[in-house]
Amino acid sequence: MAENPALATPTDLNRNDTKSVAEALNSALADCFTLYLKTKNFHWHVSGPHFRDYHLLLDDQATQILGVTDAIAERVRKTGNTTLRSIGDIARRQTISDNDADxxxxxxxxxxxxxxxxxxxxxxxxxxxxxxxxxxxxxxxxVDEWTDQAEERAWFLFEASRKG
Known part of the structure; x- marks a missing residue:
């Protein structure tokens, strides 16, 4: 993340310290975009007797994940750093795997x-x-709120997948 003076947002935080925060935020942002697209993929391709329930659950979760992306990117900018710029940038940083199965x-x-x-x-x-x-x-x-939301999504997915 080369610093461009035109993008040097004023902050009282130490620039070197905020670079490590921005790196962590950008990694999380890449994972959010990956998880968003995977969740939408599964939303579009879910089938079976629980179709409606799963379809709606996954759509709600995708909407929530997408909502977090802007907040993460804006936080990076507020600290005077730059954020993701492309799909390639996401692919280089993501830790969550894609699923391209038919x-x-x-x-x-x-x-x-x-x-x-x-x-x-x-x-x-x-x-x-x-x-x-x-x-x-x-x-x-x-980040505490984002963590809570992700934990809640994991919980809902766990409960929805239990055999009754």
Whole structure:
């Protein structure tokens, strides 16, 4: 992330410290975009007797994930850093794997998304650690909400996949 003076947002935070926060945020952002697209993919391709329930659940979750992306990117900018610029940038940074399979069974979809949301929680915990080390209270505070949302999504996916 080369610093361009035109993008040097004023901040009282140490520039070197915020670079590590921005790196953690950008990694989490790449994972959010990956998880969003995978969730929409599964939403579009789910089938079976629980179609309506899963279709609606996945659409709600995708909407929530997409909503977080802007907040993450704006947080990067508020700290005077730059954020993701392209699909290639996302691909270089993502830690959540894509799923390009022609067919995924509904139960496997839910399990994969549950695990991916828990992986996103790990990314958010790395953001929290970097933010606290940089004394970036705003990022440290806001990432708690994103973590809670990802944990809730994982919980819903777990409960929806249980055999009754």
């Amino acid at each position: 067919f995924v069974a509904p139960g496997d979809m839910l399990a994969e998304l549950r695990d991916d949301n828990l992986k996103l929680v790990e990314s958010f915990r790395a953001v929290k650690d970097a933010a606290e080390a940089a004394k970036d209270n705003a990022t440290s505070g806001i």
